[in-house]
Structures are given as C-alpha cells and as structure tokens.
Amino acid sequence: MARAQGARAQMALAFESTYGTPPVGGYTKMPFATASLGAEQPLQASELLGYGRDPLAPMRDAITADGSIVVPVDTEAFGVWLKGAFGDPVTTGTGPYTHVFTSGSWTLPSFTVETGLPDVPSYALYGGCMVDKIGWQMARSGLLTASVEIVAQGETLGTASGAGTPATVDLQRFGHFNGSVTRNGTAIGNIVGAELSYSNTLDRVETIRADGKIEGADPSIAAMTGRIDVRFADTVLLSQAISGTSCALEFAYSLASGETLTVSVPRVFLPRPRREITGPQGVQVSFDWQAAQQTNGDPMVTVTLINGREAY
Template sequence: MTKQARGYKATLMLGFEDSYGVTATPVGVMMPINTCNLKPSRKKNTGGTLLGTRNPAQPFDGYTDLGGAAVVPVDALSMGYWLKAMFGAPVTTGTGPYVHTFKVGDEQPSLFIETRVPTDVPFYLLNKGCKVSKFSMDVGGDGELLATVDLMGSKQIKGATSCDSSPEAAQFARFSNFQATLKEGGQAIGVCPSFNFSLDAGLDGDTFCIGEGGARGDISEGLMTVSGSLTALLKDAALLDKAMNSTETSLELSFTAGANILTFTFNELQFELTGPTIDGPKGMRCEFAWSAYHADHAASSVVVATLTNTIATY
C-alpha cells in the first residue's frame, strides 16, 4: 500500500535564471521554509456553442495562473537569497563579516523554484519564470519570526528528477522577535508592541502571450509600494503630532544576534492620522499606518535592506 506524502520530507529549491524563464545550467539552493502554496491554477471555461440540445458543449482551458506564497523563517543567512530575489544582487563590502546592502533597482531577477513531492516514488515540480511580487513581515510577540514571500510565475513542469542533482544547502541562523529594535526619527522607540511592513513590487502579471501555451511570457516590474503600521502605547503625543502635521520621519527595524544583523531602513515616510480612541478602562494604544517614499534622501531607495553575516556573496 502506498503512503501519503509527508510535508516534513518535502523540499524547496531556489535558483536564479539566466533570462526570464530560461536557465542553461540550473544552480539551486535548498531553502528553509515553513509553508509554500505556489501552484498553477487553470479554469475550465464554458463556451456558448449550441449543439441542438440543452446539453453543454466541451469546456475549454483558460490561462494558467502560476502564483502563491512561501512563508519562511527570518534568519541571518538564507534570507539573503530572498532579498536578492526582491531587490537584485546587493553591494557587498567587508572581509568577514560581510555587509550586503540591497536597494530598489530598475529590474528584478527571475527565479526557478523547484519543490520535491515525497511520494513513494518522488517527483519534482519545477516552477519557471518566477518573481517576488511582495515581501512582508509582522514583528512583535513571542511567536516565530516569519516573512511572507508572494510569488508570481510563468509555468510549472513535472519531472521524475531534479533540475539540479547536487544543490547547495542554504545555511540557517534564526532571528527571534526579542532580538528586534525599532528606531523612529533615528531614536530608539520602546513603546511599540507590534510592527509590520509590506514591500509590493507592483508586478504586471497580465502578460499572457500567444504561443506560450496559456502562460505568462514575461513579468514586468512596476512602482515599488512600501507601507506598514505600528501599534504604540499612548504615553505622549509625539507620534500623533507627526501624523497630524504630515511630518516626514524615518523608521529603522533591526535584528541583532552577535555579529549577524538584519536591518530594514525606511528613510522617508509619513504617518496616517487614525486615532486615538478610547476602547475601555485599560491602557490606551494607537495604531499608526505609514507610507514610505523617496524624495531626496541620499540612499535613493524607498527601502534599504542591510544584511551582515559570514557569507561572502549571494
């Protein structure tokens, strides 16, 4: 009797393509993940063909929409591959530890993502022409620190063997919520129980082309949208005043574990005016949504991600 495939034996391999949807010699990295629901979706559409009875004619296939999300642990080593997928290759300095600086560029690299399905006779699902459409993170509490990486792709191919039989195993060094620090306007702020942000690449997925078998022929970048929110214990009116006056400020989220550091810097942003409210007898809090942008900061990037670790190159 055959056994049901177990998720703990499944794997995800990530690699960068030579050009969109094309890789001459795949070089993959086995990535740590919590979940991944990247999958193709293709509707069976009903036509209006009449056959002389009330019975419907044979349906026809629509486009194949390849998409989904990977939920991944936030760490000091393997996270560099996801940041490269979002921003492109970093500028790396140092001789160990190495400092990798990621900024918004004109183009994003395309990826192949292969998952191994561990049935009694394992098979492989190779997803080609993938790009990261969104990267988001929720910080705070004592749960596992995770990031969600939304993906959009071209086509999926099922095979009996892997496209790379000897992939590299990504190194892994977990960050935790208690290792986070948050700065507002360059000063540490210790009144925020929770913080989140989202980087949206603005990808154009409406690129289904004739001759591509109902798949996307390319995925074009759009304007990057960066937003988020923080919840603050209401101890004074400092943040509220900035929201009321649309005062420009900055936010910096950082995780530190020894020599390993991951930082997201939003150099120019404004808070939305959304409160405060009285919700009962307990301590008052206020949620501040914010939107980041680039106007004149020297970094020339709406967000800068900096990863310091022992890896020489990504």
Template sequence: MARPLGINAVMAAAVETTYGQTPAANFFKLPFVSHGLGEEQPLLEDDQLGFGREGLDPTYDVITNDGDITVPVDLRAIGFWLRQTFGAPVTTGPAAGKYTHTFSSGAPSLPSTSVEFGNPDMPIYSAHYGAVVNQLKIAMARSGMLNAALSMIAQGETNPANVSAAGALTALQGPRFAQATGSIEIDDVVAASVVSADIGYSNNLDKVEVIRADGRIGGVDPGVARASGTVNTRFTDRALYDKARGKVPVKLKFGWAMDGGYSLIFTLPRVFLPKPKRTITGPKGIMAAFNWQASGAVAAQLTVALTNDVASYV
C-alpha cells in the same frame, strides 16, 4: 508507496540567467515554512446553442501560477530572497569575518527564480520557473517565530517527475533571527511603546499577458516600488502623534540582531504617518495605529542591510 509528508518536503531554488529557463546547476537548498505556488488552468463553460439542454465540452482557459512562499527570516537563506526581491546587493567586507550586504529598493530590473518543490516519499518533484517576487511582508511582534511572506508570480510549472532536476544542492541555512531581539527606531531613537508592526514592500509587477499557444504569460514588468506598513503603539506620549498631525516625515528603522555581531536592518529614511484615531475600547491602555507609507523622493525609500558570514549573493 509512502504518503508524502510536509516535513520531508524539499525546496531548491536557483537564479535564472534567462527568464523562464531553469538552470541546470547552481541550486540552493533553502528552508521554508509553507508554499502556495502551482499552475492553475480554469475551465470555461461552453456557450454554443442548438444542441439541446445538455452542455457541450468546456474549454481550457489561460494558465496562471501565482502564490506565496513563507520562509524563515534567518542568518543566511533570507539573503537569497532579498536578492530576488530587490536585485543584487552591494557587499562590503570581510570585517572580523563578517560581510554586510545592502539591498536597495527601486531596481530597474528584477531577477527571476526557478523554484523546485519535491517530496522524496512518493517521489514527486516539479519546478516553478520564471518566478519573480511581487511582494515581501514581515510581521513584527514581541514573541513568536519570525517569518517572511513572499508573494510570487511565476510563468509556469514543469510536469511532475520522479527525480529532482536541481542536481547537487548547496545548503543555505542558518540560525533564525528571533522576534524577541527585534527593535524599532523612530528618528534614530528606540521606540518603547510599539506593540506590533509590519513591513511591506511591493514591486507592483505587471503581467505581460501576450497571446501564446501554451497559455502562459510572456513575463512581468516591475511597476512603481512601494514600501508601506503599520506601527501599532500604546499611547504613552504625543511625540509620534504630533509628527503625524504636523505632516512631518520620519525615519523608521526595523531590525533584529544575534550574538556575534550579526544583524538584519530595514531602514526607511522618509516615512509619512497618517493622523490616527485614539480609540478607547475598554479599561486598558489606549492604542494608536499608524498605517505608514514610505517615499523615495530623496533617496531609496527602503534599504536592507544583512550582516552575516556569506561572502556573496551575486
């Protein structure tokens, strides 16, 4: 029997029609960087008295299956995860062979996913069902690989099997967007002094912790949608600093592009900036960090526009 290696691992995912029920077909083969999903069931120490100092058998507690999946921000597969984070997009096109998929925050209900991880070396396969995206986070930098971290809450995991239950897979993968092509706009003006940034979105899922014989949750309910993050700047002028001091909301736009007119753009029309410190830690440039929060008081606090060659994510 071969030792299973991460390089040979396969991830397959499908949109569930009914929460917690794994579909029999329509699975996509998707790229991933790492994953931390998996059922856990802790033990409770026995509290009975009267049988001496030697403890009695422990009792199994409830089952949890929470964890992160890190995926590349690429041209095609990222659209699947955006759909699972925000719900189905509004798609327009084709225009010159390209489609634009617009995802918006604050959907009243969220889709669930069945995600199977397998390794043919052993072989071993298991599916995590009832998985819903709780948080999405993307870090921007001047260089490096561009990845998205998805924090998920799943209902359960199937018993390990020797063969995949996903059936025929449709590959959904494309070239990656590069950190080097990223840009940030503040009030529709390209920001030249941003050193790093991150974009975070949370569905604030609430676990439905009902009493069940199998010890699993009954589902998840979406809470208040929150978009937040940080922008770290080299202190070169007072424009952003003055807006923070004046408590004036700004429009933020984070985006990446590639040849052929393809792009991925996050737009936050109403963002509030806290007054930051201007710390001096040495002879080099002075930095200012803005821990921003978005508001949905006027419109959707976050929209994501993905322009690619995929006709539909519904």
C-alpha cells in the same frame, strides 16, 4: 502506496541567466514553512445553445502560476529572497560581509524554484519566478517568518528532481526577541507590534502564446508600507501625523554572534489615526505608514544584512 507529507517536502532555488530558462545547476536548498506556489488552469463553461439542456464540454482557460512562500528570517538564506526582491546587493568586507540591498532598480533577477514531494514522487519546477512582495510582522514573541509572494512564468511537472544536489545553508534564525524599532534614531516607546511590506507591483506581460505562459513580469512603481501599533502614552507620533511631516524608521535584528539585519526607511509619512476606546484596558493606536523616495533622490528603503556569506 506512499502518500505525500509536508514534513518530507523539499525546495530548491537557483537564479536564472535567461528569464524562464531553468538552470541545470547551482541550486540551493531553501528552508520554508509553507508554500502555495503553484499553477492553476480554470475551465470555461460552454455558452453554446441548441444541444439540449446538458452542456457541451468546457474549454481550458489561461494558466496562472503564482503563490506565496513563508520563510524564516534567518542570517543567510533570507538574503536570497532579498536579492529577488531588490536585485543584486553591494557587498563589502572580508568576513563578516556586509550586503546592502536598495529599492528602485528597474531590473530584477528571475529565478527557478523546485518543490518536491519525494514519496510520490512528484516534483514541480517553476521557471521565470520573480518576487512581487515581501514582508513580515514584528511582535514580542513567537516565530519570526516572512511571506514572499511570487509570480512565475509557468510550471513543469515531473517524477524526478531537476535540481541535482542543492547546496545547503547554515540555518541561523533571527527571533522577535532580537528585534528593535527606532524613529529618527531613538527607540519608539510603548510599541506593541509592527508590520513592514515591500512590493514591486509586478506587471504580468500576458501575451498570446501556444504554451499558455506569460512573456514576463515587469516591475512598476514600488511601494514600502507598514503599520506600527503603540499604546497611547504621548502625542509624538500623533503630532507628526497631523503636521504631515516625515520621519525615519528603522527595523533591526541582531544576534550576539554578530549577524544583523537592518531595514532603514528614511522618509516615512504617518496617517492621522482613529483613537478608539474599547474598554477599561489601555488605549492602543495604529499608524498605517507609507514611505517615499528621499528628497535628494536616494532610495526609499535600504536593507543591510551582515553575515558570513561572501556573495549572493
């Protein structure tokens, strides 16, 4: 009997025309590192009395389908997750192509994800998926991956794939070595780490249905937050935090072959941090920043991806 192995796991994704209706084709094979996307249905213990000390059979509760997927930050497939988080991009160019994703859209696309373990075989189809949160960390070394948190409508299990033959992507990854962080157009000195996270704050529409699925997931007030860790060498960031003024932060990656990924956050506020001295080593300060809509109403965050893919 074959046993399932993560090394053989597969994932395919396709955007839906109608929420919760899995497409019959158009799937793309998605690279991923880990996946906790799944459905669970807890049991409610019986509260009835008068039948002795042993309890009666439990009742099944509502089904919850959600989880996170850890994916590589690459030049092509990552744009699929950005589309899920921000909506359709504005694409220009004739190759290379410039895809611009912006925050603030009230309408987000839904998609279907299929995860497969062909050795068993066992396939799980998750319809009505929407991106609740996406974020990643920047560091000096290591593998650059992002975490995508997903809310799904439900799960359908089967022994055969419903994704057909998915299209493949040209996997070319960005690395930490390719990253940079700037403040008001100038590189931040002595930065040792950074983190950024975008949330759609999805509101699950938990109507009463015979199939136990949710009716949908509506985007609420978005949030763009993060953290920058710096060695304390000057008071530029501290002075901004004390004064309550904003700055523009930009997180970027670029490859020598021309592909780039840029996250621009024009209006960022810094909190006044605690400066701790924990020993003889260098003093490090962390700023847990928050972004806001620009004063002229322009988007809170813009993500620009330049690659060789014509459309998303």
